[in-house]
Amino acid sequence: MSVVETAGQVLRDGAFGHATALSCRECGHQVALGPFYACPECFGPLEISYDFPAVTREEIEAGPANIWRYKALLPVPSDIELSPNMEPGFTRLLKAHNLGRELGIDNLWVKDDSTNPTNSFKDRVVACALSAATELHAKVFACPSTGNLANAVAAAGARAGIKTMVFIPANLEKPKQVNSAIYTDSLVAVNGNYDDVNKLASEIAGEEEGWAFVNVNVRPYYAEGSKTLGYEIAEQLGWRLPDQVVIPVASGSQLTKVHKAFQELIKLGLVEDKKYKIYGAQATGCGPVATAFKAGVDAIRPVKPDTIAKSLAIGNPADGIYVLDICRETGGAVEEVTDDEIRDGIVLLARTEGIFTETAGGTTTAVLKKLVETGQLDTSLETVFINTGHGLKTLDAIADKVGAAATIDPSYDAFKASGLI
Amino acid sequence: MSVVETAGQVLRDGAFGHATALSCRECGHQVALGPFYACPECFGPLEISYDFPAVTREEIEAGPANIWRYKALLPVPSDIELSPNMEPGFTRLLKAHNLGRELGIDNLWVKDDSTNPTNSFKDRVVACALSAATELHAKVFACPSTGNLANAVAAAGARAGIKTMVFIPANLEKPKQVNSAIYTDSLVAVNGNYDDVNKLASEIAGEEEGWAFVNVNVRPYYAEGSKTLGYEIAEQLGWRLPDQVVIPVASGSQLTKVHKAFQELIKLGLVEDKKYKIYGAQATGCGPVATAFKAGVDAIRPVKPDTIAKSLAIGNPADGIYVLDICRETGGAVEEVTDDEIRDGIVLLARTEGIFTETAGGTTTAVLKKLVETGQLDTSLETVFINTGHGLKTLDAIADKVGAAATIDPSYDAFKASGLI
Incomplete structure (x- = not known):
């Protein structure tokens, strides 16, 4: 592979591993790898195409106990382990x-x-989106979300040291806000429902240069996770x-x-x-x-x-x-x-x-x-x-569905009398 | 190794792997492997002694991506993977x-x-305690706890299909109760503080036959995790x-x-x-x-x-x-x-x-x-x-320490005006 230019940016050799292009799932039209997600011909969704090398079980098994053991099959560079990331996957x-x-x-x-x-499984997809954002020299790593995705993006962004912005509905319960806010000082509460937040994200993605919205403009990479x-x-x-x-x-x-x-x-x-x-x-x-x-x-x-x-x-x-x-x-x-x-x-x-x-x-x-x-x-x-x-x-x-079987005084006699055994 | 009898029970060959005895950390006195935790001579804490075989890095690396890759160095049988357990460890x-x-x-x-x-790390120690409880033919798997240990015991007990009893202070916050109650219908709330709960556990361990309290009478096995x-x-x-x-x-x-x-x-x-x-x-x-x-x-x-x-x-x-x-x-x-x-x-x-x-x-x-x-x-x-x-x-x-950086209306203009970028 040689250095390619996409969206006005010079990408390094092997930035996306063995990925070769973005292909439209509807009409098959191909575009160069870049921050694109919709087919310019038919607006169908773009998906990564590859030219895989021979890969053996042994090579995979010799890899780390995380998703990068499959790096040859993902749109990520061969030195992906060197970039600080969450090292997700290989779960039980x-x-x-x-x-x-x-x-x-x-x-x-x-x-x-x-x-x-x-x-959640979102750590897998976000890790691939983060790699794409890095390789595309994105300035901001972002997402609209109400839950798992927000947590995963905020955490991965913190660890990678990239500017991260997470957009949530303003009425999201406080504990769920904390689960993302713990990782970032750029949590943005939006007056509206999730659809409103999503629409704002698309608007920002269209207006701003260099933003990688994980589930919008780098979605093809993200989804591969x-x-x-x-x-x-x-x-x-x-x-x-x-x-x-x-x-x-x-x-x-x-x-x-x-x-x-x-x-x-x-x-x-x-x-x-x-x-x-x-x-x-x-x-x-x-x-x-x-x-x-x-x-x-x-x-x-x-x-x-x-x-x-x-x-x-x-x-x-x-x-x-x-x-x-x-x-x-x-x-x-x-x-x-x-x-x-x-x-x-x-x-x-x-x-x-x-x-x-x-x-x-x-x-x-x-x-x-x-x-x-x-x-x-x-x-x-x-x-x-x-x-x-x-x-x-x-x-x-499920807070109202489960609880203590009995409440007893702190003595063996009280326990015996409880009928629990 | 041959079949040994301990606490009136016949143990199978290799029940505790390469462990050979329980040794007092204070006076060195040794007792046979069993549900014991205090030295009969000096009341000092008992710890597992081993006669390790030669173990190679390659053997360990060929093991599963959990703590059982080190089973030769733990007081567990060589077929430990066959017993349903939480398969903890090998974390990042x-x-x-x-x-x-x-x-x-x-x-x-x-x-x-x-x-x-x-x-939490408690899954490691509880996995070893569960193995000891199983090998000692315990009827009940139990612990007193307010948090991580309760979660780990309740979950491991459910998966192992062993009767499990978890004792908690009755005034424990509801969310923390749910984190254990989700796994078991035998969560016991005790009127008192953690010390009272702990004392009750020791009392039950002394009175009842066949109870394995993970951090009491099988503590030496537990701690090895x-x-x-x-x-x-x-x-x-x-x-x-x-x-x-x-x-x-x-x-x-x-x-x-x-x-x-x-x-x-x-x-x-x-x-x-x-x-x-x-x-x-x-x-x-x-x-x-x-x-x-x-x-x-x-x-x-x-x-x-x-x-x-x-x-x-x-x-x-x-x-x-x-x-x-x-x-x-x-x-x-x-x-x-x-x-x-x-x-x-x-x-x-x-x-x-x-x-x-x-x-x-x-x-x-x-x-x-x-x-x-x-x-x-x-x-x-x-x-x-x-x-x-x-x-x-x-x-x-930390709920009061972190939160949204700003609350905005759902428009690009509102975002631009927020000063966040």
């Missing part, structure tokens, strides 16, 4: 013995991303693909990227080619993709979100149509569950596997249960579901 | 470029245990010891175990023998070890804790005298900081390295700063400090 893939028994699934695994640096969930699942299973995967759907990006990751691993010969089914999980209060799936239609009708699963509350999911395609093609499904089922899902996962998930993970757990109950999931097949975030961030959702 | 060792620059330390690292399964912090630091530095380590001191166990781990690695030839200094970090509101260190005395005078660093608030630390010995012998120190310094420490670590720590980590960060300012730490030497837990659990401590 746990055999879910108890939950499997409870649900009647023979062979169940949970991929637990709640132990990422800021306790979710592929690492797929790579890790395959590697941690011993370099093979599972039969079924259940993934929460907000924008839908994560689900499409796990599929992309599996396909890449097959093409690179790192896993055996096999059929697998992909399932999407949504909340009934924001289930536009599930609704379209069940209706058997291709068009997704936007909804106004009304669910406790705030991190899944995207009423008009950008990648919804791709989620539909993938779930239909692979023989999976998209299912939705009510807020009560989500709360039950949170408690179920904690009580069976010792994992405290946020509402998004409660949604995925509850959808897994519903897929079994409705006969949509084959309980004899190896199944993985993804927990994307931590329950400490959404304590309110 | 991050180069702290920004904080190092801020404090004037050339070569600074932070070992970040906030990304453990329940977000902290060695893995030392092993990981050495391995992640490339199989060498740092020059200086700063470690928070509650009971003092963690500090003594990191020292023990370093000594074991030297004896096993896994790292080069070298001098290193160990420093202890306490809060001024509960600094009995720091007080004794500064006074140059051997006896530790118990205090009544009064600090925001609740997880360090042990007024009569069991391992305090060993901490004094180690810090003096290695040329380190024990230092303390005020609650205001602790709060500043939390913000400093977040703003420089993107790590949101709890009050204990704020204490360690602030002590690190103070050690530099008072000339007690050599800023030219490679230094590691340990972050033991997550700030999401102690939000209240």
